[in-house]
Amino acid sequence: MKRLFVLALAASALAVSASAQVAQRASQPAASDDPVAAERIKPFQYLYGSAEAAGLSIQAWHALVDYARQQVRHRPKNGVVLAEDASFENPHFVRCGKKPLAAVFDVDETVLLNLGLESNAAAGVPTGGPMVGRWGSSGSAAVAPVPGAVYGVNALRKMGVTVIFNTNRGNKSAEGTAAQIAAAGLGHAVHLKTLYLAGDDQMGSRKDGRRWTIAKNYCVIAMAGDQLVDISDLFNAKDLSVTDRRQAALHGWVAQMWGNGWWVLPNPVYGSGLRGGLDEIFPADKRWTDTGAND
């Protein structure tokens, strides 16, 4: 296994140095005097520590609030939750009728940064499933709001839009999750009213059922998540290849939805965005061989 890791990290180190030079910058200064710690922290630096990711998140929340304000002014016929019989080929949305307005958000890395949990992995402490479960139930205040999220949920509530959280944490952690939402300054969440979790229905980690439950009672004008399962389970269809999934987001009616009812928050640390082999990420017609390499 050692060789595997060495090559892996070496490649990524090279990528960083090469790309840094694309930007004509000197190579990164060591983040720490301890080279082990300096390497170990790298997967976490961008999302949890960079000004770039902060700007990226804040601009998304700004756009979401501006969009919601327009929807409040001109009430839409349809919400942004896909109907039960919708597909990529035949998209249509749950109708709004006279239902009150709501916005539906994932929790982890969408409104809440799990600093306490991730700091363990970043420090080299093994963090397995049971620990993650205990974190979810802990109600630990070692969290922060995603940049812009406090502004976002407050602005939405102020304009009369109900903020509803739909997370894939297990519903045994409902209390701890609500405590962390409150600790991050995101307000009061009530299980099965403004907070839905895995286990609240029979669909497990598939969120469509909970979305449809919410959309029965609300006109959902905006959804946001760091994973596309936070938008529709269509994106996690078993037969959807990494390439087809990317293409589905890039084209047609789906592409039009980004920033127009659907929003993504950055998360390069974990989740369904971290898939694909070399041939899927870099198609054969997008390779380049440096013929000058032997000059």
Added chain:
Amino acid sequence: MKRLFVLALAASALAVSASAQVAQRASQPAASDDPVAAERIKPFQYLYGSAEAAGLSIQAWHALVDYARQQVRHRPKNGVVLAEDASFENPHFVRCGKKPLAAVFDVDETVLLNLGLESNAAAGVPTGGPMVGRWGSSGSAAVAPVPGAVYGVNALRKMGVTVIFNTNRGNKSAEGTAAQIAAAGLGHAVHLKTLYLAGDDQMGSRKDGRRWTIAKNYCVIAMAGDQLVDISDLFNAKDLSVTDRRQAALHGWVAQMWGNGWWVLPNPVYGSGLRGGLDEIFPADKRWTDTGAND
């Protein structure tokens, strides 16, 4: 060094698995039958291959175009380029006068995905500075537009906003860079008119000088980049710690600029967002110890 890499990758692998379970997901399926390749591709999967990053980029371009349309309708007094004597404490912007409207964009990982170059690093081919230089001059068509960028630049030009690129590629690669911009479907760029590069003035990789040159002739209503140096050199001040830099983006007038004249495109692969040690990324008051770990 081996131990360093082993621990590093192990930590990041744990982070992914832990966090994947935050989302109640089964651990990632191997991206490839070759475990070495599967590990090596990981740093590139999110930005270059995920549907999540595609949505994140498209929503930014949608918001930028909507914002620009408003500025075209109601011409602003000031642009969004900080004036020469501006500071975080005393921000003010170059005035617009009667100058024509423009939008200023970085190139690499802002409008252009450098697939051909990065595919080498992702495949384990060493990619050093000379190779990066040859890539910049190659004019290789092994590139793709950043999702949403073609829509963005076309919409801006259609509304009479001049699209100007300001990159830190060296100006010896002006021709190759213009060729890649064209190959990505981003149109025609002319050196020193709509394309500026490092070496075009005496400020090296600092972009403020080129921004001020552009702002002498244009009312710059929008700027976007994957690095904050694409917005202002203030963000790369030597004395600015990783923590202070993040805080600068999170608060006050700077926070208001994200999505309101300034935009960030995602890039967790390289650059100034990849800095900071454990204590900077996870402050002491945001740590959590799993007391149940020995259950």
